[in-house]
Amino acid sequence: MPVYRRSYLKATRIGLCKASELSAVTDCDEKTRKSANKDLGKKAVERWECILHYLALPSQKSEQGVSGTTKRLFRSAGLTSSENDDGDIEITSAGFQFLLLNRSEQIWTYLLYYFHMQEVAGIDIIKELDFLFRLTLYSGDTSGGTRVTNGSDKERPAGSRAFLIDECWPEPTKDFLMHLRELGLVFIRKRKDGFFFLTPLLNHLTSISYASETGIENRNQNGFVIVETNYRVYAYTDSNLQLAILSTFTEMLYRFNDMSVGVLSREAVRRAFQVGITAAQIIAFLRANAHPTTYAVTTEYGGMIQSVPITVADQIRLWEDERRRLMFCNAAVYSSFESEKEYFGLKGYVSSQGILLWCDDVQRLMVITEEGHESVKSWWKMKTGKNGS
Incomplete structure (x- = not known):
């Protein structure tokens, strides 16, 4: 047994x-x-x-x-x-x-x-x-x-x-x-x-x-957050914990005994993004803790999803996308080529190796990945060695 x-x-x-x-x-x-x-x-x-x-x-x-x-x-x-x-x-x-x-x-x-x-x-x-x-x-x-x-x-x-x-x-x-x-x-x-x-x-x-009784479906029975289309946030709670969570992505303006007021500003939300909090997590928190009144009014039109105005949810996602417009990575720049043949010869090689990031044929400029720099040096030595012989 x-x-x-x-x-x-x-x-x-x-x-x-x-x-x-x-x-x-x-x-x-x-x-x-x-x-x-x-x-x-x-x-x-x-x-x-x-x-x-x-x-x-x-x-x-x-x-x-x-x-x-x-x-x-x-x-x-x-x-x-x-x-x-x-x-x-x-x-x-x-x-x-x-x-x-x-x-x-x-x-x-x-x-x-x-x-x-x-x-x-x-x-x-x-x-x-x-x-x-x-x-x-x-x-x-x-x-x-x-x-x-x-x-x-x-x-x-x-x-x-x-x-x-x-x-x-x-x-x-x-x-x-x-x-x-x-x-x-x-x-x-x-x-x-x-x-x-x-x-x-x-x-x-x-x-x-x-x-189960503390899951998202039932949290709305004790929800405390109302989000308006003007990005105002009303928190009907005196819980220091809930207000602390809310303040990680909200600029808090006023606090009373049982209610606090804040605003979802671009600066406050971006501060949350900088420490790794995502737009999806912010929206999920606001929906999970939506005030019962808001949830009841919006049930006919989408329930929990509509408890946070679509315009607000979309704007939070757009603020997150702002940070993805540019990607930074180390690279090597090649310039001052002696001839057009030399420039296009190198361009053909780096293109075939998949290490070319950007080029300008008029000014003869080329940017390749940092990892590809060693490969280019080896190729160049081999090429110049053959030409010398």
Whole structure:
């Protein structure tokens, strides 16, 4: 019998507690329990959005809320870059695409990058994976209410259980637990307390319903963006994260308690292009987060596509095409030919080799690829050698 099947059957027989090998805290006082469980889901989301805020708008202020591990992960995964001389961190096209994922995809993608980074560093990830899978045995048991489970587990209030941080755990496991705390998957009020709580965010690792309910189709139920044909953008949100994402390609003009106003200017959009964000990604974000009112009005005429005016979407694409009018590459220029025969002889050779970029027969100028320069030198030496003999 395969190991996984044997382990699964054992878990259904003995119950979650014994199968997970996690020790529940029984002497946790009610005051501490209530304090920890108060707005547990909200605290978890705040932690995760703190990480996303750093990715969307890296700054000295936003980087205070993330660890060095997360910063290294974003750099190694290509989600952020530091290409200018000042060393400023900027989001990349891949990073912006990460922000477009639903929350389940974001968390899993982050964890996969994390485990890959650990492997590259020569760290054995088996114990970390084992610990994560044992935690997920309790997924669905973190949102409050009461549930009944199979095996030896009895009916209990869900989401109120604290688990012991065992001092016998290896250091990599303890470090991984602290990293899960940073992600918002577990909650630790104070490390000296010696126990932790699982948060509702952990459910995103195992539940299909959590993945689907945050998809683009359902995001419109909580959409907050209205784009007008005059390029004005109205954001009906007080979320710093959403506004940070929006400001990567929008020039923000005013901010009120629950609404901000900006404009899709050429300069702001081109700044986004310069760090690798594409027109398609900008338009996808605006459509995915379109205000329900806009979506409802335009459903008859194209739904999500029409939630961003066609003129605005086309202009964003045109601004992107502006940057593609010229292509720069290294090349070699040939001039001052002694005769017309010499010029056309070389032109015939470089044309046959496919290395000719441009020529002017009147002025006898020729531009060839940088790679073809060595080929021309060899050809010229061979030609002059034959003429000399």
